[in-house]
Amino acid sequence: MTPIVTVLALAAAGIGTSIADAQAPLSAPGTTWDASQLPETRGIVKQYTLTSRGDVDGLILNDGTEVKLPPHLTPQIVFAIRPGDGVSVRGLRARALPLVDATAITNIATGKSVVDNGPPDGPGRPGSDQTVNGRITTLLHGKRGEVNGAVLEDGTSLRLPPPEAERLADTLRPGQTISVRGDLLETALGKLVDVRAIGTSPDQLTEIEGPRPPRGPKVGPDRLGPPPPPPRG
DSSP, X not given: OOHHHHHHHHHHHTOOTTEEETTSOXXXXXXXXXXXXXXXXXXXXXXXXXXXXXXXXXXXXXXXXXXXXXXXXXXXXXXXXXXXXXXXXXXXXXXXXXXXXXXEEEETTTOEEEEOOOOOOOOOXXXXXXXXXXXXXXXXXXXXXXXXXXXXXXXXXXXXXXXXXXXXXXXXXXXXXXXXXXXXXXXXXXXXXXXXXXXXXXXXXXXXXXXXXXXXOSSOTTTTOOOOOOOOO
């Protein structure tokens, strides 16, 4: 059974130990931190963002805010939150970017919440090598604000290592029409290209260097945790 089938099967069965009514606390019993004390961000979900495995690792809201979520929450997110839903997000907001590292997210209409209580294991999934063209509408970021991809006008997500995104910043910018070659993954949640080459046209592509993101890791690619707090004066 492929991961996406597993995801939909879990969603259909209502399996998701992190899902609770909005009236309940946004933290599971026995956990140390109370998510309801974190800053709240509200908005309408425009689309999911996907990892190179095709798991959901975040949301983009209609106002352009990017919400980061751990990929192991994919079944719960798909069950509770869909494009077009109004959501309340609890998490740390970046200083200079419309970016939220979410700990909990609630569907305002249904009251269902998803809380990050730690990652399980998860299998990987291959894609097909293809060339895709389109215009960039927004950039994607890791939890620390580093650029690690983009979204095209048709909703296709692009992923590449942050050092390469920085090196190719002149090409990877909103409004730029680009061509990319890489593993194309099409799922019920959206389309994703794990970029291996990028350029302004199919015959002028620059190969992506450095290690590729791992497939099928035991934890999500962005689960490094927030940076430590500054020392007390």
